[in-house]
Amino acid sequence: MSVERYDPIANPYAPGAGTPPPALVGRDDIIDDASIALQRWKAARTSQHLLVTGLRGVGKTVLLGKLAALGEHAGYRVIRVEALGGDDTLRSFLRQARRIVEELDGGARVGRALRSIESVSLTVVGTGVAVERQATTPDREALSDVVTDVVAAAADDGLGIMIALDEAQMLDHHDIRRLLAGAHRCGQDGLPLYAVLAGLPNLVGDVAKAATYAERMFTVADLGPLTPDQVVEAVVTPAEEIGVSWTPDASEAIVDLSDGFPFFVQTWAYHTWNAAIDDPISAADVERAAPNANHALDSSFFAARIARIPASEVAYVQALASLGPGPHRSGDVAAAADKTTPQVAAFRDRLIDEGVIYAPRYGWVEFAIPHFDRYVARALPNA
Ligand SMILES: Nc1ncnc2c1ncn2[C@@H]1O[C@H](COP(=O)(O)OP(=O)(O)O)[C@@H](O)[C@H]1O
Ligand SMILES: [Mg+2]
Structure with a gap:
């Protein structure tokens, strides 16, 4: 049978970045585990935090949003940040932390939390905080105190804190270390903090490098294809x-x-x-x-x-694409570009920083975007 046309306004599908799909499939186990973790932390029982990893377009942001909603429902105030590189990430984190603390019902720990927020804010230009200037010295290391102090202040009010950090592989690794140190301390003190970090697959290695205890703090949900x-x-x-x-x-x-x-x-x-x-x-x-x-x-x-890739890096992208899908040895990519590995190392590193490729393991690279090899073969064929 044939119809006129289906109503485009009623079209239920949701292609986009972070746009919630009409049916969120295949994530029930992760959502259930996160829900248990949220409730355990609220009951002063420890649990692991969550790393959500996967290629672009696999559904990390959507899942993060779903878990954030779950957190709010479970009595958490959510600090939700997308890491962009640079200090914007920290600025946004501090602003949200500050807003949450200001909305709390007073208490001795509120002042303390505001002071640690100010101490870090003073290290970041343009945070736009105006706290009465007490004897606070700028100290970026105090980021770990921000985490513990904000969570402690919230806990006094019967609330938990959830940190939902997207594109976490873009966060400065010192800041990751400081955040994890704060989260680690919350765990030791039984304070209700639940952290979900989402990012490209190399995030697992980044986190492991940040602190010796970091791996044990997290469960990894590696989102593959449906x-x-x-x-x-x-x-x-x-x-x-x-x-x-x-x-x-x-x-x-x-x-x-x-x-x-x-x-x-x-x-x-x-x-x-x-x-x-x-x-x-x-x-x-x-x-x-x-x-x-x-x-x-x-x-x-x-x-x-590809629009963001300078011409100098396009040759590397074409070389990687010419090898087909999946991870490839850095040396093979260099050879496909008629270069030596050291000659292309800078391009490789920049493409990793830009999130176009990632290193699934040492000495290997893969596109962080599924089907990107086919696209390059189609759109930039003269490799
Ligand atoms: N579990 C899912 N089931 C169906 N569609 C999904 C699912 N997760 C994500 N999507 C869809 O996939 C697209 C990409 O999701 P997004 O969360 O932005 O991916 P990522 O953050 O990993 O790049 C969106 O259009 C979204 O609606
Ligand atoms: Mg995303």
């Missing part, structure tokens, strides 16, 4: 709820095209909905959507990444 069943659920359920069906062939086509990556699932489902003329939505409809879906992926998701 299973075929989960993709089908993500596609079919939201449509069903508004009376629209997909044929099994059509949802299978999305499984194949997306390789299970949530961003691709949302993009393909979204464009298929808008292009569809069959009822139920058919595999032919998925094909009809291909030009728009591919164009959307190329011009937003992929191009946004």
Whole structure:
């Protein structure tokens, strides 16, 4: 059967960055574990914090948002920051910490928390705090005191603190160390702090390097692609709820095209909905959507990444892409670029800093963006 067109305004799918999907699939276990951790901390029982890792578009930010909502529901005040590199991250962290403390019901520990916030704020230009200038010396190390003092002040008020830090691989490693030191102390004192750090897979190594005890503080949830069943659920359920069906062939086509990556699932489902003329939505409809879906992926998701890459680094990107998907040895990439490893080391490091590639293990590199090798072969073919 054929329909006029499905209403684009009713299109339930949500391709984007951090845009909550209509059906958040495959994350129930992580959400349940986090919920238990939140409640344990509130009951003065310790628990591990959480590292959420994965490639771009796998659903880290969305999950972080979900867990933050869970935290608020469980009696936590949430400090939610996306690390951008530079002091902006810390500035935002301090502003939110300060706002939370100011809204607390007085208490001796509030003054103390404000003083440690001021002490760190004075090391960061433009934090915009105006505390009565007491005998506070600027001290960035006091960031760990900010964590413990803010949590202690909140605990006096029956509240917990949740730190939800996105793109955490971009945070200065000294600041990571200071935050973890504060969190570690909260754990020893039984104070209700729950930290969720989300980032690219190399975040696990960054955290491990920050302190000897850091690895043991965290559970790692490494988000991989969704299973075929989960993709089908993500596609079919939201449509069903508004009376629209997909044929099994059509949802299978999305499984194949997306390789299970949530961003691709949302993009393909979204464009298929808008292009569809069959009822139920058919595999032919998925094909009809291909030009728009591919164009959307190329011009937003992929191009946004490559746009920031200077020409000098593009050759490295092309060399890596020429080796196909998956991780590759740094030496092989250099060879593919007709260079030696030391000659390309600076490009490699900058691309890691920019989050285009990451090092899954020492001496190896991989694109941090799924299907990026195919994109480069398509868009920048003269490798
Ligand atoms: N569990 C999920 N099920 C279905 N779609 C998801 C899921 N997680 C994320 N998405 C979708 O994937 C896209 C990318 O999510 P995002 O959280 O921004 O990824 P990341 O932060 O890892 O780059 C969004 O369009 C979002 O709606
Ligand atoms: Mg994200």
